[in-house]
Amino acid sequence: MxxxxxxxxxxxxxxxxxxxxxxxxxxxxxxxxxxxxxxxxxxxxxxxxxxxxxxxxxxxxxxxxxxxxxxxxxxxxxxxxxxxxxxxxxxxxxxxxxxxxxxxxxxxxxxxxxxxxxxxxxxxxxxxxxxxxxxxxxxxxxxxxxxxxxxxxxPFKIVEESVDFLEEKTGEAMAEAGLIAEWVHRSKGLLVISTHSPLESLGLRGKNEFNENAKIPVKVDVAPEWMHNDIVGYEEPFFKDFTVLEVVDPGDRVGVMLVDFMRTIYGRVTKSFHRLVLEGGSLLDKILYGSMVFGLSSCKLARMRGIDPLKTASIQEYKKAAG
Ligand code: PA5
Known part of the structure; x- marks a missing residue:
């Protein structure tokens, strides 16, 4: 796949x-x-x-x-x-x-x-x-x-340039994906994707890719909304096994600062962090680069687990039941 x-x-x-x-x-x-x-x-x-x-x-x-x-x-x-x-x-x-x-x-x-x-x-x-x-x-x-x-x-130029960018960055995305897959495989805790606005759709994409390809549950945490609810869940932690994949846009200083802050809170329950720094000039580049890394890393993780990334038996079961 x-x-x-x-x-x-x-x-x-x-x-x-x-x-x-x-x-x-x-x-x-x-x-x-x-x-x-x-x-x-x-x-x-x-x-x-x-x-x-x-x-x-x-x-x-x-x-x-x-x-x-x-x-x-x-x-x-x-x-x-x-x-x-x-x-x-x-x-x-x-x-x-x-x-x-x-x-x-x-x-x-x-x-x-x-x-x-x-x-x-x-x-x-x-x-x-x-x-x-x-x-x-x-x-x-x-x-x-x-x-x-x-x-x-x-500007349509941004759309066209993003295609060249994707082509250029495929090798890099594969290398990054390999690192992430190995790290998640080693860490074993619940995978949490920790990111910042306006990257909600990318965080969700990451969750869905790891769900469907690697067959693991995933949580998505997005700052600054996270600071107004989830954060409290770490005051008296009940679950302690987390693997935190941080996803940041390096051009967004506030976003990076917020994800840094989230790390100080997660630090109460885990030491397992990896940071995916999004490549690209435009927001479209960054979303695509991140999506490609998620796609590849979730497939690689599936292989490490001896699972076929392509098959989604439960979705098919639901679709059959839903008619
Ligand atoms: O990626 C997948 O296989 C699923 O998430 C499907 O997209 C989802 O089940 C909806 O199916 P479809 O995209 O064919 O409408």
């Missing part, structure tokens, strides 16, 4: 080369992204980018309910790698009933079939990948769609 991550720059490049399936001739109030798990993360990352670059508001829906406020002034992006995820299909059906403008994104499945049946524009993803490993195809496909419809304030 590691090779899927190593190919990320190629995925991104080919997503940017594809023509967009639709052009809107009117303004859009907000973008709503519906998707679960490895597909839903597209909405989280887009939301981080839109806040940072003051683009359109992006709302992420990670359930089966199309928000009541969604109207014909919005754009709904329905993202499901397989195209068969029940929650995402429900949102699609509700949007059809309510006449909400939308674009579907999938490698196939019922979502693609229904999109074609109802004349809904569809972005085709490459087949044969794990949903979570196809992040660049989904993200760059959507970024291009938004850009070509004048809905993105991010």
């Amino acid at each position: 590691e090779e899927m991550y190593v190919e990320w720059s190629r995925q991104a490049r080919s997503a940017l080369e594809k023509p967009v399936p639709v052009r809107f001739n009117r303004g859009i109030r907000s973008v709503i992204v519906a998707g679960m798990g490895g597909s839903g993360i597209v909405g989280d990352v887009l939301s981080t980018l839109s806040s940072n670059y003051s683009s359109l508001p992006v709302i992420t829906v990670k359930n089966h309910i199309l928000p009541g406020f969604a109207s014909r002034e919005d754009l709904l992006l329905v993202v499901s790698y397989s195209g068969n995820t029940v929650e995402t299909l429900r949102v699609f059906d509700s949007a059809l009933e309510r006449n909400i403008p939308m674009v579907a994104v999938s490698s196939g499945g019922l979502l693609k079939t229904r999109a074609y049946e109802h004349g809904i524009p569809h972005i085709q993803l490459p087949e044969g990948l794990a949903p979570r490993a196809s992040l660049p195809s989904m993200l760059y496909g959507v970024l291009k769609l938004l850009y070509e419809n004048n809905l993105l304030n991010i």
Whole structure:
């Protein structure tokens, strides 16, 4: 599965080369992204980018309910790698009933079939990948769609440069991933990803990758919100076995300071720390670099544990039960 991550720059490049399936001739109030798990993360990352670059508001829906406020002034992006995820299909059906403008994104499945049946524009993803490993195809496909419809304030140069950056940094990301995997494997405590705003989506991405690829539970702690609740949990520690992976943007002095402070508190319960310093010039570079390191390190950890990173038996069991 590691090779899927190593190919990320190629995925991104080919997503940017594809023509967009639709052009809107009117303004859009907000973008709503519906998707679960490895597909839903597209909405989280887009939301981080839109806040940072003051683009359109992006709302992420990670359930089966199309928000009541969604109207014909919005754009709904329905993202499901397989195209068969029940929650995402429900949102699609509700949007059809309510006449909400939308674009579907999938490698196939019922979502693609229904999109074609109802004349809904569809972005085709490459087949044969794990949903979570196809992040660049989904993200760059959507970024291009938004850009070509004048809905993105991010200079397109930043988007294009991030692809070259990804290519350049793949070797470095692999080396960093090896260190992290070995360290987590040795440490054994509950993995805590300790980071700072605006890296919430990256922290979540890290959790999901270690959950799904390495099959371990993970906690995500984000400063400064952490300072207003979690911090108290370390006053009289009840659980004592933690492995803290710090993720910092070196260009964010306050963020680094906050993560340093968190370390002084975790220090009461663990001595096991590793710091991932994000590489890159733009926020997009940094999120992608971190995501690639998480993808690769969680796969490597799975191998060290003698586990197949690709298989997600419990998710499949749930999907079967959910119908
Ligand atoms: O990465 C994964 O395999 C999962 O998180 C899936 O993305 C999630 O179950 C949703 O499936 P899909 O992306 O096919 O809609």
